[in-house]
Amino acid sequence: MTNAKWVAGAFVAATAWGSVAAAQETLTMWYHGAGNEGEAKVLNQIITDFNGSQADWKVELQSFPQAAYNDSVVAGALAGNLPDILDVDGPVMPNWAWAGYMQPLTIDESKIANFLPGPKGMWDGKLYSIGLWDAAVSLVTRQSILDELKLRTPTLAEPWTLEEFNGAMEAAKASGKFEYALDLGTAWTGEWYPYAFSPLLQSFGGDLVDRSTYKTAEGALNGEAAMAFGNWWQSLFTNGYAQATQDGADRDSGFGAGKYAFSWNGNWAALGALKAFDDTVFLPAPNFGAGAKIGAASWQFGVSAKSAHPDGASKFIEFALQDKYLADFANTTGLIPATATAAAMTENYKEGGPLAVYYSMTEANALVRPVTPGYVVQAKVFEKALADIANGADVAATLDAATDEINADIEKNGGYGH
């Protein structure tokens, strides 16, 4: 979209407002992908196709930069100015649904029966949001590194154990060939921490909150398993395997430049890693005792509570769920298509494709982040606790404090409706 077009468009919209014959009812839509040309292209294609496919509805898109998106939606909701259709990060959805920003979708169950579980946004027993893709995390390395360090290649059936994982880190460090053994991505502050690291806690047997009641974090975040996780997490930094503070550029290109032996990274970065080395391999998450776990649920579409046309909005979302669009998105972004049939249509995820391994990882290890409106706060508390522990804070005291803060928040919110 060029600037001239934009200004012209705004002008035309301003002057022609009201004079357009309203054959199609307008549905407004917000999306978090401003500045991401690839995503914009696919989404605009879907919208154009939808608008042309029927005569009742016309979707109009408003894009926001991702970093500003959640704040924009909250502000929009406070000011009573939400669109008909909005997209929402999976773990945040219960918060918005509980707050009354969103309404359940009226999409036929059969349409999403073959979807991966992560992209289905369930809250309170109802489907509030649905994603066209999922994301997965793997331990990225090179076959040559595994060979040189004489490490067993882990599989989904037999992932690395804690000892094997630590041994690999030690071996990489001892080789002296890398600045750091492991690139954890600590430079990516924000949602990356709970998304990428809480599965490690869950693999130890802990969690952000006790999922049986969602009323307390006691025992989950500061129990024995969590303490073991915390000590291990701290050891990654005290042993010099990873950096507590990392430069953003190192995160983006450090593995490709050979600074790290291993990189804990999402599948959206996988194509870049493949380009850097042709022997790049994607290893499944380790099993630290309670099973191998990785995060799930990415951005999803939903309908705002105040929408005057929820039927039209749901129609659009249903329209977008076609395999060809799932495949288009996956081809553009490198994300995992939500259905196996769509995966088969893509370059990267079809059988034998370079990223197909991610689809299996998601199927085998995915665990959504706690499904509770309190997640938004719990994610923040968890992030700070991990950063503090990485920087040398006392593990037990930090996890206790995080637990207290989460519990206080749950209490302040009347239990978040659980």
Place this chain on the structure above:
Amino acid sequence: MASKFTVSHRAGWLMAGPAFGLMVMFILVPFFFAFALSFTNQRLISPNPTEFVGLSNYRQLLGVGMLTLEPVKDDAGIVQLKDGAPEYPALRSFTRKNPDYPHLDGMRELFSFNLSGDKITYVLARDVVFIKAVLNTFLFVLIVAPLQGGLALGLTLLINQKLRGINVFRTIYFMPVVVSIVVVSILWRIIYDGNNGLLNNILTGLSFGAFQPVNWLGETSTAMGAIIAMSVWQAVGFHMVIWLSGLQTISPTLYEAASIEGASKWQVFRYITWPGLKNTAVLVLIVITMQAFGLFDQINVMTKGGPLDSTQTIVFQAIERGYGKQDISGGSAISVLLFLLVLSVSLIQRYLTRSVEAK
């Protein structure tokens, strides 16, 4: 200077009214609203009804306590040693669910000291992060206000020379000011980089390799210093210009007289320049203090309060709570406390500089 020529109720309101009205509408009214919020449990997002909770938000923020612990002794009263030092009972056994210490429940260690013998005294806070944010903010203000004001004055005197091309230098010194603090923070984050950062490489080069690279923003001991240095670098030019406009108000005849009498440079500064700048000094001090108390953007871009809370600040915490953690009443309470804090500081400043103001 009240005289019949200066009294003018209608014209006064006509001239001050528009600005005053806008401020009442867009600052005062919302602030009263925020003030009211701080006594409730209002959330940014919530279907739950708002309830009045009195001072509970403030108690949560300001609660402090003390606890003195003795070393663990065995049955015979012998102090148990662990790694060669006396062993103490775990603090968390007192601050978490201990029915004997209900007033300490949920508190954390702020710091500890050892006064008498082997007893160790803990100062505890209910909200350690907030207390640290207050301390850090004061540290920032106390260092930045004199440093920035002083350096700016030095630059002003330097730039006030009659030299060919001096305007170019003045423009360059001022340049960082016109660059957004967000932009500046992004650039300096790269410069401060711990591995291959420019600053480390320059220092290593200047010391012929003797200097060991420092992770400036990643160490608790250097993070705040790095932010202070950058903040001063960015804003000093602005205060240079304020000082400069103050210099213009000093009559040139005074300098001429001084030069006729053969006054030294120091005497000229001490007896003509500085007294003539007193009003400006008050202005510079107040503006820097106000801006310093609002420290936020640098923190948000560079450290997010870390490492280990060493760069937490009051405004950053207000935002983090109010928006990040959706606790708008808690965030409002922090803002109200900041307001009271700055109000007291500026009252003290006004008192200390009252002779100048009266002039």
Place this chain on the structure above:
Amino acid sequence: MTTNDNHGLRLIVRYLVLILIALMFCFPLVFMIISSFKPDQQLLLDSGNIRAFLPVGDLSFDNYSEAFARAPIALFIFNSVFVTAITVTLSLLLCSTAGFAFTFMEWRGRKLALSIILATLIVPFQAIAIPLLLLASKLPWIGMDGLTWGWLNSYHVQIIPFIADGLTIYLFAQYFKDLPGELIEAARVEGASWWQIYRKVVMPLSGPVLATAAILKFLAMYNQYLWPLMVVQEEGYRPVMVGLQYFFQLNIAWGEVMAYLSLITVPVLAFYLYLQKAFIASIASTGVKG
């Protein structure tokens, strides 16, 4: 002054000091501009050494063309400059008249109004952002569409709340205090109206403070982020700082970031140079008042 040699040496030392300080002040900006012409990989490699400041290697405008393709940059810059220019102009007018009234005139309620204004100096904007949002979303507006309710998605919602602020009024009042009061009194005695005094006596002497207030306001407005984020949902009204977020995708294209930063910095530098020429320089050369 002793000999010519000595004088020349001292001059050189003076310039050396000035140049050294100048280098300290401009190196990050030079880094920013030079980097904006380099490919990402080289930019990062160079960022740690002297090459960061040198236009060497594979230079091109690629980052700029890619940045323009990623975001409607011209629109963002226009929006920011437009909002900022109007706010600065109105602010200088309303705040200087207010400062004038507080300094030179006696009127009922003056002391109370002044205390209130000084107190607002201390209110951090973030503290009132949410209540202000609720307020702005319900205010009436009369525009091309007639009477409408709610100020969201407009220019005026980014302008009006920021026209008057305590600091600007305080700056003016503080400066006016130093002006010779006899001038004003004399004009009053001669029967000049307050408006005439403001226009003909005080404003012509106020170059430096106008420049200072304008710069301060310009910077505050041009760097707005939180407020436009909350009240502007349409891309058409988005300012530069919100636009900056377009460039912080998962894998950051640093060259594009540098290009964008350079682009949005240019208008401010231009504004400053203009002010410097218009106000400060003229004041400095004439020596003015007192």
